[in-house]
Amino acid sequence: MTRAATLAEIAREAGVSTPTVSKVLNGRADVAPATRERVEELLHQYGYQRRRSNSAPSSPLLELVFHELESAWAMEVIRGVENVVREEGLSVVLSESSGRLSLGQSWMDGVLARRPTGVVLVLSGLDRAQQAQLTSRDIPFVVMDPAGDPGQEVPAVGATNWNGGLAATRHLLELGHRRIGVIAGPRRMMCSVARIDGYRAALETAGVPFDPALVRAGDFHHDTGYRVGLELLRLKDRPTAVFTGNDLQALGLYEAARELGLRIPEDLSVVGFDDLPLARWVGPPLTTVRQPLTEMAEVATRMVIDLARGNPPSALRVDLATTLVERSSTAPPPAAAGG
Amino acid sequence: MTRAATLAEIAREAGVSTPTVSKVLNGRADVAPATRERVEELLHQYGYQRRRSNSAPSSPLLELVFHELESAWAMEVIRGVENVVREEGLSVVLSESSGRLSLGQSWMDGVLARRPTGVVLVLSGLDRAQQAQLTSRDIPFVVMDPAGDPGQEVPAVGATNWNGGLAATRHLLELGHRRIGVIAGPRRMMCSVARIDGYRAALETAGVPFDPALVRAGDFHHDTGYRVGLELLRLKDRPTAVFTGNDLQALGLYEAARELGLRIPEDLSVVGFDDLPLARWVGPPLTTVRQPLTEMAEVATRMVIDLARGNPPSALRVDLATTLVERSSTAPPPAAAGG
Numbered sequence: 001m002t003r004a005a006t007l008a009e010i011a012r013e014a015g016v017s018t019p020t021v022s023k024v025l026n027g028r029a030d031v032a033p034a035t036r037e038r039v040e041e042l043l044h045q046y047g048y049q050r051r052r053s054n055s056a057p058s059s060p061l062l063e064l065v066f067h068e069l070e071s072a073w074a075m076e077v078i079r080g081v082e083n084v085v086r087e088e089g090l091s092v093v094l095s096e097s098s099g100r101l102s103l104g105q106s107w108m109d110g111v112l113a114r115r116p117t118g119v120v121l122v123l124s125g126l127d128r129a130q131q132a133q134l135t136s137r138d139i140p141f142v143v144m145d146p147a148g149d150p151g152q153e154v155p156a157v158g159a160t161n162w163n164g165g166l167a168a169t170r171h172l173l174e175l176g177h178r179r180i181g182v183i184a185g186p187r188r189m190m191c192s193v194a195r196i197d198g199y200r201a202a203l204e205t206a207g208v209p210f211d212p213a214l215v216r217a218g219d220f221h222h223d224t225g226y227r228v229g230l231e232l233l234r235l236k237d238r239p240t241a242v243f244t245g246n247d248l249q250a251l252g253l254y255e256a257a258r259e260l261g262l263r264i265p266e267d268l269s270v271v272g273f274d275d276l277p278l279a280r281w282v283g284p285p286l287t288t289v290r291q292p293l294t295e296m297a298e299v300a301t302r303m304v305i306d307l308a309r310g311n312p313p314s315a316l317r318v319d320l321a322t323t324l325v326e327r328s329s330t331a332p333p334p335a336a337a338g339g
Numbered sequence: 340m341t342r343a344a345t346l347a348e349i350a351r352e353a354g355v356s357t358p359t360v361s362k363v364l365n366g367r368a369d370v371a372p373a374t375r376e377r378v379e380e381l382l383h384q385y386g387y388q389r390r391r392s393n394s395a396p397s398s399p400l401l402e403l404v405f406h407e408l409e410s411a412w413a414m415e416v417i418r419g420v421e422n423v424v425r426e427e428g429l430s431v432v433l434s435e436s437s438g439r440l441s442l443g444q445s446w447m448d449g450v451l452a453r454r455p456t457g458v459v460l461v462l463s464g465l466d467r468a469q470q471a472q473l474t475s476r477d478i479p480f481v482v483m484d485p486a487g488d489p490g491q492e493v494p495a496v497g498a499t500n501w502n503g504g505l506a507a508t509r510h511l512l513e514l515g516h517r518r519i520g521v522i523a524g525p526r527r528m529m530c531s532v533a534r535i536d537g538y539r540a541a542l543e544t545a546g547v548p549f550d551p552a553l554v555r556a557g558d559f560h561h562d563t564g565y566r567v568g569l570e571l572l573r574l575k576d577r578p579t580a581v582f583t584g585n586d587l588q589a590l591g592l593y594e595a596a597r598e599l600g601l602r603i604p605e606d607l608s609v610v611g612f613d614d615l616p617l618a619r620w621v622g623p624p625l626t627t628v629r630q631p632l633t634e635m636a637e638v639a640t641r642m643v644i645d646l647a648r649g650n651p652p653s654a655l656r657v658d659l660a661t662t663l664v665e666r667s668s669t670a671p672p673p674a675a676a677g678g
Contacts (some may be wrong), residue, residue: 056661061432069418071616072411079408082435091449094433096421110399110430222620241635243386258622277410281561281590283597313558 005046014038025050025137027112044132058139058308061116062090062301065103067147068097068122070221071248072276077122077144083252090117095126102214108133112218113137118304120297121291123147123189139306144300147189155307157300159229164289164322165198166241168271171287171324172241173206176332177269179215181232181239182214183225183249183250192220192245199243218249225252233260240333242271247276250286250329265331275325284301284328291322340632344385353377355401364389364595366451380475387446395646397478400455400638401429404442404461408435409560410587411615412632416461416483419636427644429456436463447472454478455645459598459636462486462528467520477648483639494646494655496639502538503628503661504582509612510626510663511580513670518610520571520578522564522588531559531584534612538582553578557588564591572599572607579672580608586615589625589668592656614664622631630661 007025011018016035023031024039031039034324066074078094085092093116097103108130111119117135119141125148126134126141134141143156150156172180173280182199186194194257196215203210216231218224225244229252232239250272254264261267264284272279275290301318303313346364350357355374362370370378379660381387403420405413417433432455436442447469450458454530458473458480464487465473465480473480482495489495511519512655521538524531535554541592543550555571557563564583568591571578583589589611593603601607603623611618642652 024398064433069414069421072414075408075411075414078433080393082408082433086435086437089445091453092433094403094421094431096425098425114430221344248620251617254622255620277561278590278617278620281617282620283593336518 005042005048005224007048010039010042010046012049014042016048024116025112027109029109038327040129041137043191044129046318048136050136050138058115058117060090061093061114062304063093063095063111063114065097065107065119065121065124067097067242070223072278073123073248073274076276076293077297080156080294081120081301083294084298084301084305090305103130108276110138110269112137117308119140120144120300120304122297125150129300132258140304141306142304142333143247144296144299145191148188149193153316155303155313156318157296157303158319159291159296160319160322161194161291162198162201164273164324165195166202167197167198167322167324168243168289169199169202169274170206170269171326171330172243173202173208175241175330176271177239177241178208178333179211179214179239179241180235181209181216181242183216183218183232183242183244183253185218185220185245195243195245208274218245220246220248221249222252222255225249226255227252229232229253229256230259233257233262241318241330243271243273245273246273247274247279247286247288251278251282251286254282264329267334269330271324271330279325279326287327287330288297289323292320344381344387347383349378349381349387352382356542364450366463367456369578372493375523379472382475383468387475389475389477397456399429400432400453402432402434402450402453402455402458403560404434404436404446404458404460404463406436409435411617412585412587412613413461415436415615416554416631416636419633420459420640422633423637423640423644429644432436442469444470445500445656449551451476455483456647458644459483459639461636464489479643481636481639481643481646484530486530488529492655493641494652496635496642497530497658498532498630498635499658499661500539500630501540503612503630503663504534506537506610506661506663507534507582507628508538508541509545510665510669511582511608512547513611514543514580514669516578516580517547518553518554518576518580519547520581521593522555522557522567522571522581522583523560524557524584534584540549556619557584559585559587560593561587561594562587565594566591568592568595569598571594572601578607580610580669582610582612584612586611586613586625586627589627590617590621593614593621602667606673608669608670608672610663618664620667626666626669627664628661629664631659635659638653 007018008023011021122144143150146156184196199204216228272288275288277287279288361400419665462481484488523535555567596659610626611627614627618625618627
């Protein structure tokens with residue numbers, strides 16, 4: 001049997017009828033789990049790929065899957081996807097993996113039954129078996145802002161997180177700060193790891209020693225910014241500036257600073273990451289690293305539509321530029337601490 | 340011909356074949372516009388209603404349509420819808436009417452072709468013809484936070500906006516404010532009209548004269564809160580407190596106050612509406628009227644699913660309670676102005 005196995009060959013090998021293999025391909029529920037598993041394994045093993053011409057046309061739906069639907073962050077992404085699908089006459093099916101970084105079988109069954117034009121995954125991942133399931137049905141997928149390492153052959157759109165961490169930290173160093181704290185994102189998220197590496201690189205090139213006590217893990221939520229912010233600001237030799245990993249953690253740190261009677265930026269400088277609309281609105285307006293979330297979503301959506309049309313992207317991995325946006329939350333360190 | 344006209348009778352009356360009427364019912368594109376219009380009119384005229392048992396089953400999709408997908412407001416609603424559909428094994432198709440309060444034919448064609456379980460409209464409306472199109476296909480719909488007046492027979496979920504406006508204004512009156520400004524929402528939105536009526540009622544029952552110069556129209560966006568806020572704060576006899584219609588306009592007003600060197604709450608008290616997460620995060624944390632957006636979305640979604648199962652709701656119109664949340668943006672007026 002060659003890689004270009006037919007449905008009939010897969011059916012024979014699995015000991016089932018050809019219509020049963022078709023049912024598995026179409027995500028129908030009326031197949032016994034053990035049978036489905038055996039068929040999926042053979043589809044994967046033989047690299048079966050349905051050609052679009054051999055199957056019912058895909059529906060004018062685009063699947064958009066979030067790690068979590070929680071903040072204004074997700075709204076920026078949804079807006080980008082809507083900008084593109086509107087032009088293309090597609091509709092968006094919105095799903096949430098509920099904080100888990102991978103998706104369950106019930107989601108996959110729904111996708112296979114809906115035959116969408118493509119799938120955009122935001123901070124979510126697919127395991128190898130799930131990738132194979134989509135590939136065998138010729139449903140393209142693109143990962144936006146991959147959480148883990150999606151594999152070299154998976155199309156992905158991200159931002160230059162390392163550069164952003166570098167720019168944020170250099171800005172603080174240039175203002176004269178030497179004790180610069182960090183509230184990081186989750187360790188398992190590559191975007192967060194890259195930002196912190198950028199921070200370290202900026203310190204190193206400036207000859208400022210790295211102090212692990214100033215770097216704390218967070219989870220990108222406001223409450224953690226507040227809690228970890230209090231820890232950092234209560235240190236005996238507290239930082240004069242903090243790079244907060246994202247904007248929501250910056251707002252949590254604002255709250256911690258207010259509670260301790262520290263003024264921003266006179267007593268404490270703060271740099272966020274994302275540049276959500278609220279970064280302009282808070283007091284003082286937040287200096288932050290802008291990542292172009294709406295544009296990233298637009299690029300990811302166009303990429304998946306191109307793939308559905310049989311046009312592979314010129315580059316499988318695209319990172320859009322981040323830029324430092326200076327507002328009013330950063331200033332030189334207080335004279336006493338800035339030595 | 341009775342109201343219970345059959346497809347064959349409608350086809351005869353329209354001078355087309357029965358399959359053509361079926362195509363119109365299923366939102367198929369391959370019907371001439373003039374034919375479609377004639378068939379739609381007859382379906383409406385004879386009150387045709389497809390029984391679920393006579394047609395292909397509806398798909399496990401729920402349509403969620405926003406007036407605009409712009410802020411954290413929409414995210415609160417999406418979260419509520421997702422909470423319910425997850426339990427029910429449905430997926431959400433997300434659409435935006437792009438700022439228009441009604442939806443176009445291409446949206447309707449998509450919905451008719453998808454045969455969703457139901458439609459939840461947020462701050463969007465359907466005209467009579469569109470309502471008839473959904474009704475004739477037995478696709479139930481519920482309006483959340485109706486913008487206009489959706490009609491008595493349309494199921495709708497809202498909040499007690501009038502009570503919220505009353506509570507916000509009473510809170511300011513009790514603190515001693517007499518010159519209380521308003522940045523309203525759009526005049527065509529009933530939720531905004533009700534809030535301002537609540538404001539007027541509070542003034543009246545307290546014997547404080549209504550000053551039209553203090554009430555300005557807005558559009559629920561941050562930038563308008565800033566611009567109209569500057570107008571109000573530059574009045575010769577400026578208000579000592581402002582009820583801002585929603586939270587985003589409150590943040591715009593915060594910015595205007597910062598620019599004019601006015602401190603909140605010492606020089607100016609501010610009350611918002613919505614209680615978005617960011618209301619807790621800004622400095623000072625915003626006193627606001629909480630409307631339970633996530634719960635409203637949950638109720639609307641459950642209602643539409645119940646309707647799809649043939650269980651009409653016990654009440655067609657449900658308004659959930661609003662509550663004043665006191666934080667740090669309100670205080671007694673400055674002594675000089677508070678007389």
